[in-house]
Amino acid sequence: MAEELLQGNNEKLTSYIKDFYNETLLESHGLTPDGHLLTVLYSLTVSIFAIGGMTGALLVGRLVTKYGRKGTLVRSTALVFMGGALMGFSRWCRIPEMVIIGRFITGVHSGISLSVVPMYLGEIAPKNLRGFLGLVPSIHICLGVFIAQVLGLSEILGKEEHWPLLLSLVAVPTMVQLILLPWFPESPRYLLIERGDVHATIAALKWFRTKGNIQAEVEEMQEEQRSLSSMQTLSVCSLLMDSSVRWQVLTVAVVNIGMQLSGIDAIWFYTNDIFRNAGIPDPYIQYTTVGTGAIEVISGMLGCFTIERLGRRPLMIGGFLFMGLCCAGITVSVLFQPQLSYMRYISVGCVIGIIAGFCIGPAGVPFLITAELFKQSHRPAAYTVAGCLNWMSNFTIGFVFPFLEIATGPFCYLIFCAVCMGVAVYTFFIIPETKNKTFLEISQMFATKNEICEEELYPNSELKMALMNGYGTLDFHDKK
Numbered sequence: 001m002a003e004e005l006l007q008g009n010n011e012k013l014t015s016y017i018k019d020f021y022n023e024t025l026l027e028s029h030g031l032t033p034d035g036h037l038l039t040v041l042y043s044l045t046v047s048i049f050a051i052g053g054m055t056g057a058l059l060v061g062r063l064v065t066k067y068g069r070k071g072t073l074v075r076s077t078a079l080v081f082m083g084g085a086l087m088g089f090s091r092w093c094r095i096p097e098m099v100i101i102g103r104f105i106t107g108v109h110s111g112i113s114l115s116v117v118p119m120y121l122g123e124i125a126p127k128n129l130r131g132f133l134g135l136v137p138s139i140h141i142c143l144g145v146f147i148a149q150v151l152g153l154s155e156i157l158g159k160e161e162h163w164p165l166l167l168s169l170v171a172v173p174t175m176v177q178l179i180l181l182p183w184f185p186e187s188p189r190y191l192l193i194e195r196g197d198v199h200a201t202i203a204a205l206k207w208f209r210t211k212g213n214i215q216a217e218v219e220e221m222q223e224e225q226r227s228l229s230s231m232q233t234l235s236v237c238s239l240l241m242d243s244s245v246r247w248q249v250l251t252v253a254v255v256n257i258g259m260q261l262s263g264i265d266a267i268w269f270y271t272n273d274i275f276r277n278a279g280i281p282d283p284y285i286q287y288t289t290v291g292t293g294a295i296e297v298i299s300g301m302l303g304c305f306t307i308e309r310l311g312r313r314p315l316m317i318g319g320f321l322f323m324g325l326c327c328a329g330i331t332v333s334v335l336f337q338p339q340l341s342y343m344r345y346i347s348v349g350c351v352i353g354i355i356a357g358f359c360i361g362p363a364g365v366p367f368l369i370t371a372e373l374f375k376q377s378h379r380p381a382a383y384t385v386a387g388c389l390n391w392m393s394n395f396t397i398g399f400v401f402p403f404l405e406i407a408t409g410p411f412c413y414l415i416f417c418a419v420c421m422g423v424a425v426y427t428f429f430i431i432p433e434t435k436n437k438t439f440l441e442i443s444q445m446f447a448t449k450n451e452i453c454e455e456e457l458y459p460n461s462e463l464k465m466a467l468m469n470g471y472g473t474l475d476f477h478d479k480k
Contacts, residue, residue, distance in 0.1 A: 057114075058111075059112060060387060061380040063112065069186065119379060121136065123189040131435060134307075154286065242378070253386075256387075256393070258320070263419075264354060266412075271351055303319075311434075319357045323358055323416075326350040370383055372437075375440070
């Protein structure tokens, strides 16, 4: 939850942590680090989170195959308590390494959760609500950022003595998850397709659906199980070598890399300067930052409540196009600020536009379509690939952007503009609309691109379901 506070938009927190590093290095080693060393240590503190995220993403495939979706999420909560405790007690123990290690551990948890949560929601949701539920995690991320920004205000926890508490608050929502999640069933698709447990599958569906006929859903899952009857869960290497999903893999790579290289993370490095240039006094910049957090939440909710009406493609295309235009707008406005004073306000508007454009679609849809584009046997490996690319791009932009800004100045945002436009064009021409489609129907939509015969997929007509004491046994019958 406090991740955004370390990305550069809370200068007081940055100075507090640097002061802590300075004091403890002097106490323990007799060193007085210069500004460069403190900057390196703080950069490591920020970027180690992404390294942890990439590590967590690499573990996803094995974890969800062995423990299931819900089981993985429940077990991974231990990481947050470990990381939160390390960061929370770091100042009291006078050990700066505890902050860095705690950040790495919470990063591992984030890498696992950002893959497993969309996978779990995508598998339990009915197809007409899969888009809505798929964007719920992105809303909660935006809400977590907003809450962290509010708590980071100088009137609340934004004081020097409170920064360890602020970083350790990640344990609070995790405690709520640990209390509630065990009461939820496991993913029905995992129970049926991977474990072959029909009774547990139907019990889970009845828990999630409460009303309505679940027979069609079970038949669709059994159809997918039939098409995968000779296959186990694929490894990452097998996924990358599988020609039947080459376009799906390429799509996942494009949208996840594009999501991080769109400029959304880089914008936080420049936000405070843009606000200062617009004439906002330094003491009030923190409140302006909270305002941008509120815009994130509102934009995320707008995307969540319109995705089932508009579809995935419009939110992706519109979001990336709008971000691209705003990135170009920042370059133009910064260049012309010396001559045209009103350009400073345009730059503020462009910052808000980038944030809104990102949260309305590109922030959440890539995680959603990773679940939709792959069948059960491919999905864990696909999330591993998507997560690794996402976190690797996040790490790269965090390290490269400060140097890129020094070398190119405001022109660096033209690079982000090109990335956004490129992803929008790719989405327009390559990615089909997956709204209200089953996973097998989506696979059939990619069959032509992948040169796979649709006859390889089993039609629903080959499936029959016999009810038995309220449950069902699924059998395949040859066509007469």
